[in-house]
Amino acid sequence: xxxxxxxxxxxxxxxxxxxxxxxxxxxxxxxxxxxxxxxxxxxxxxxxxxxxxxxxxxxxxxxxxxxxxxxxxxxxxxxxxxxxxxxxxxxxxxxxxxxxxxxxxxxxxxxxxxxxxxxxxxxxxxxxxxxxxxxxxxxxxxxxxxxxxxxxxxxxxxxxxxxxxxxxxxxxxxxxxxxxxxxxxxxxxxxxxxxxxxxxxxxxxxxxxxxxxxxxxxxxxxxxxxxxxxxxxxxxxxxxxxxxxxxxxxxxxxxxxxxxxxxxxxxxxxxxxxxxxxxxxxxxxxxxxxxxxxxxxxxxxxxxxxxxxxxxxxxxxxxxxxxxxxxxxxxxxxxxxxxxxxxxxxxxxxxxxxxxxxxxxxxxxxxxxxxxxxxxxxxxxxxxxxxxxxxxxxxxxxxxxxxxxxxxxxxxxxxxxxxxx
Ligand SMILES: Nc1ncnc2c1ncn2[C@@H]1O[C@H](COP(=O)(O)OP(=O)(O)O)[C@@H](O)[C@H]1O
Ligand SMILES: [Mg+2]
Numbered sequence: 438x439x440x441x442x443x444x445x446x447x448x449x450x451x452x453x454x455x456x457x458x459x460x461x462x463x464x465x466x467x468x469x470x471x472x473x474x475x476x477x478x479x480x481x482x483x484x485x486x487x488x489x490x491x492x493x494x495x496x497x498x499x500x501x502x503x504x505x506x507x508x509x510x511x512x513x514x515x516x517x518x519x520x521x522x523x524x525x526x527x528x529x530x531x532x533x534x535x536x537x538x539x540x541x542x543x544x545x546x547x548x549x550x551x552x553x554x555x556x557x558x559x560x561x562x563x564x565x566x567x568x569x570x571x572x573x574x575x576x577x578x579x580x581x582x583x584x585x586x587x588x589x590x591x592x593x594x595x596x597x598x599x600x601x602x603x604x605x606x607x608x609x610x611x612x613x614x615x616x617x618x619x620x621x622x623x624x625x626x627x628x629x630x631x632x633x634x635x636x637x638x639x640x641x642x643x644x645x646x647x648x649x650x651x652x653x654x655x656x657x658x659x660x661x662x663x664x665x666x667x668x669x670x671x672x673x674x675x676x677x678x679x680x681x682x683x684x685x686x687x688x689x690x691x692x693x694x695x696x697x698x699x700x701x702x703x704x705x706x707x708x709x710x711x712x713x714x715x716x717x718x719x720x721x722x723x724x725x726x727x728x729x730x731x732x733x734x735x736x737x738x739x740x741x742x743x744x745x746x747x748x749x750x751x752x753x754x755x756x757x758x759x760x761x762x763x764x765x766x767x768x769x770x771x772x773x774x775x776x777x778x779x780x781x782x783x784x785x786x787x788x789x790x791x792x793x794x795x796x797x798x799x800x801x802x803x804x805x806x807x808x809x810x811x812x813x814x815x816x817x818x819x820x821x822x823x824x825x826x827x828x829x830x831x832x833x834x835x836x837x838x839x840x841x842x843x844x845x846x847x848x849x850x851x852x853x854x855x856x857x858x
Pocket of ligand 1: 562563566567568792793794821822823825827828831846
């Protein structure tokens with residue numbers, strides 16, 4: 438009889454388990470990073486050690502369930518179940534329920550200071566807005582549900598594939614590289630910091646009316662109310678009320694001019710957003726395609742604060758795998774360097790995301806990707822293919838991860854979110 442390599446020292450057992458209990462087991466083991474067979478083994482061992490059977494579990498509609506247990510465990514369990522006059526199916530259900538009861542879901546990890554992720558590049562059209570939304574969506578997904586994530590596929594493999602086989606879509610579809618993992622369950626605020634209001638429009642929200650209250654006014658110190666009152670919740674059904682958006686207003690086209698009259702203007706974004714910080718675990722700023730004062734304020738906001746671990750907050754740079762992106766990258770990093778030096782700040786790089794990647798474009802794409810990888814510090818933390826779902830989601834004004842939750846792009850966005858968290 439052939440068995441999977443990981444189960445060589447175990448014996449396959451086939452029984453039945455109700456669908457809901459199997460699902461709970463699947464989610465909890467993923468949350469705790471434990472193999473299902475280990476959890477079942479622990480549950481059965483604990484159940485056998487009890488003085489008597491536990492409360493009866495509804496096993497109606499139980500379906501076939503197989504797992505691998507250490508040799509002899511199933512026989513011992515069978516004997517004890519007989520003594521307790523419960524069926525094997527009931528005994529197994531009780532064992533699994535016992536394991537679930539004794540292994541509660543981990544609490545969502547919240548840091549005291551919310552993480553600030555500044556998504557930037559002064560070049561337009563590279564995908565800053567798409568990455569801001571995708572990362573925010575991934576970080577706010579339900580921690581009690583499982584979502585497909587591209588995990589095992591390292592960048593090195595992607596690079597090798599791109600040399601070996603010109604069709605990247607095919608290698609991306611490799612099911613072995615996709616794993617189901619629980620969401621992060623974090624409270625996320627997306628800040629549309631671009632006067633073009635792309636993020637706001639893409640998520641189906643309305644840009645704030647001119648002459649009303651706005652982030653620009655708060656940064657310029659001319660508030661007309663609470664910034665909190667401008668925030669909208671995005672797709673509550675999918676994101677459970679954890680994903681919020683601070684919409685932009687076209688008045689931000691004048692932000693740099695207005696900031697020039699503000700004292701300590703680098704900290705203007707921080708002053709404006711500070712009152713909201715306690716409501717969120719992560720704040721992601723979608724920067725405009727410019728290197729003006731507003732970019733300084735965004736970079737300042739992403740600096741490492743006292744007591745913050747390096748790499749928690751900082752700049753996430755989105756580029757394309759093409760040569761013209763490299764010049765833009767140099768300009769941006771020079772500006773961040775200047776800010777670091779002039780104001781003696783620690784501004785960390787969270788990494789480079791290579792977006793709109795299509796290895797079918799041949800040498801230009803693959804050699805540029807290699808160029809980004811060779812930078813090493815910051816390292817490439819995400820590789821997102823040029824695929825239709827992103828454009829469709831924008832057209833439909835829906836978040837990518839709820840519009841096409843299992844698409845290769847969604848799966849890669851979740852991988853990126855994990856890479857930087
Ligand atoms: N990975 C992707 N695949 C396909 N289309 C993409 C991808 N990333 C971005 N796009 C599309 O490219 C355009 C520019 O992206 P956007 O995120 O608005 O860039 P930026 O914010 O840097 O200007 C948008 O129409 C967007 O939908
Ligand atoms: Mg944009």
